[in-house]
Amino acid sequence: MRKSRKLFLTFIIFSSLLAGIFLGSFLVSQVSATKSPTSQYEKIGILLKVLNYIENNYVEEVKVQDLIYGAINGMLSSLDPHTNFLTPELFKEMKVDTSGQFGGLGIEITIKDGILTVISPIEGTPAFKAGLKSNDKIVKIENEFTDKMNLIEAVSKMRGKKGTPVTIYIMREGLKEPKKFTIVRDIIKIQSVKSSMLENEYGYIRLANFQEQTASDLKKALEKLDNDAQKYQSKSNQMKVGLKGLILDVRNNPGGLLDQAVGVSDLFLEKGIIVSTIGRHKENKDIEYAHKSGTWKNVPMVVLVNGSSASASEIVGGALQDHKRAVVVGTKTFGKGSVQQVIELDDKSGLKLTVAKYYTPSGRSIQEKGLDPDIVVEQLDPKILKEEEQKRVGKKQGWREADLPRHFKGEQKEGQKEEENNNKDEETKPEPQLTQEEIIKYDYQLQQGISYLKSYAIFNQMYALPPKPQAATN
Known part of the structure; x- marks a missing residue:
């Protein structure tokens, strides 16, 4: 009895699917009636038979919905990487995307040459702060390789509740083996x-x-x-x-x-x-x-x-x-x-x-x-530009006693040596992150853009046409 009910459910689902397909084919035929789709859709019967056989004979009980969703995903996998099926949960998440807030890492991804690839990390997000870069290849999420994942599956695995960690493995130019990143999810609020x-x-x-x-x-x-x-x-x-x-x-x-x-x-x-x-x-x-x-x-x-x-x-x-x-x-x-x-x-x-x-x-x-x-204009590392500027500024500073050759060493009191060592330790600490003002100041492409705008104004003044002489009136 249970099997017959499931078969009936399957029949209903596929009958609806077929009705939609034939209605769609009818509408398409109004535009182009040169092709008859009947022979193509006869093959759906094969799909229905396979589904029926799986339900009755597979070693474990399976959900009809999972089989149908799996069939749809298999069908779409033969198309381009931007065509995807979204389960109700994923479809709900996708609606959240365009409103500007969701929980996750903060990266935009695509499938490029069959590999899950980072388009770009979103500024200020956990992925951005962790050091993910454009064109990074995501080869594994947690313990699962990504070569068989579509975009939607990959996104769903990286999303989650704020404060929970996710581990991904990245390949990029210069690495001999995947690099492990454990990133803590956060609410991603995108200020567009x-x-x-x-x-x-x-x-x-x-x-x-x-x-x-x-x-x-x-x-x-x-x-x-x-x-x-x-x-x-x-x-x-x-x-x-x-x-x-x-x-x-x-x-x-x-x-x-x-x-x-x-x-x-x-x-x-x-x-x-x-x-x-x-x-x-x-x-x-x-x-x-x-x-x-x-x-x-x-x-x-x-x-x-x-x-x-x-x-x-x-x-x-x-x-x-x-x-x-x-x-x-x-x-x-x-x-x-x-x-x-x-x-x-x-x-x-x-x-x-x-x-x-x-x-x-x-x-x-x-x-x-x-x-x-x-x-x-290729981009230059803003931290390097900052360091170069600091070197230039440093050269302009006046000489101090400590810079003179053969200068006397200063006397040290007890405990002073330890303090000096502590200062050395502080000097070896990594440079602090650039401030927002410094990010703009040392952004080479941006500064070049400003220079082009200024030069446009200068050339406009240099080559401005003189006013036309007024015609004489008698």
């Missing part, structure tokens, strides 16, 4: 937009990702920076022109919501195409256009990118680059040029399906190729 003023008249805005409020938060940040610049100009008796330049930083930004990438780009473009998305059927083309209202068109811009700028970041960079609205500075971007649609299924599970590829306004596809910056 961070801003600050540089040298009183140049704005700096860092986009960590693209979540639900990114475009509106960016607009607020722009208005504040512009007001701050005008206040400074007013105090220093300058003409109130507002921002003289803007750095938009999307380095280590793994992407996010497509509509937010469009909204961010629209803030700086007053007309033309922002991005085109084209699915399997070329006639299903979606084009997003810029709007004149609310455009910040007169502020010179630099967009900073690197190898961890992906997806939505590349949409923004590509749109501003193609329209000659900003100079893109840094290194080649990640190269994710596909668009995913998330579909909620009847049991609250979800399907994340790659449905289209996106193209920049000029028709370029970023997929696999990445975005080439207008000016290539």
Whole structure:
């Protein structure tokens, strides 16, 4: 009796699945009636027979839902790494992602060349503080190798309650064997937009990702920076022109919501195409256009990118680059040029399906190729730059008695030697972490971006056209 009930349940589930498939095939046939899907879907009968045989004969009792979810995962594993099935629990977590808060390590991952790879650690998170880097290969999570995991499974294993540890093993260039990292999970609160003023008249805005409020938060940040610049100009008796330049930083930004990438780009473009998305059927083309209202068109811009700028970041960079609205500075971007649609299924599970590829306004596809910056600037280690500056400053200091050749040694009292040794121990301690001000000061790519904005203003003044002579009137 129990088996018959399970078989009936299986029949109901697959009948619903078949009904959905045939309804979908009917709708597709309205677009293209050249293919008859009947023969393809006859093979679903084989799947149903296998399921039935497993239920009746497998050595242990299994849940029908687990078998069906496993079959779906197997089906999707033959597609691209960004197409995934999400169980109800994972689908709920994914919704939390875009709202900007969840529990975990704080890394964005992908599958690259069949290997689970870090796109970028999120600033200020446990993963960032532990020293994980872009392009790190995650070979093992706890005691389980990752070669058979899809993205969703890997994410679920690294997430968990705040304060609980998780151990991952990393391979990176220069390592002979995987390096072990035990990282304590925390609540990951992603502040999508961070801003600050540089040298009183140049704005700096860092986009960590693209979540639900990114475009509106960016607009607020722009208005504040512009007001701050005008206040400074007013105090220093300058003409109130507002921002003289803007750095938009999307380095280590793994992407996010497509509509937010469009909204961010629209803030700086007053007309033309922002991005085109084209699915399997070329006639299903979606084009997003810029709007004149609310455009910040007169502020010179630099967009900073690197190898961890992906997806939505590349949409923004590509749109501003193609329209000659900003100079893109840094290194080649990640190269994710596909668009995913998330579909909620009847049991609250979800399907994340790659449905289209996106193209920049000029028709370029970023997929696999990445975005080439207008000016290539490699990043330098800010700690090394700080050390070099300290050396230069040190050379300018005056001579002391201790620096003179053949100087007398100072007399030591009891206990002084011990204190001296303690001081030596303190000197061997590792350098403290850079402050936020130092991070900006010794960020080589950022400083180069500021220099380009300043030189733009200088050249504008040097080569400004003289006013046209007025026509004489009789």
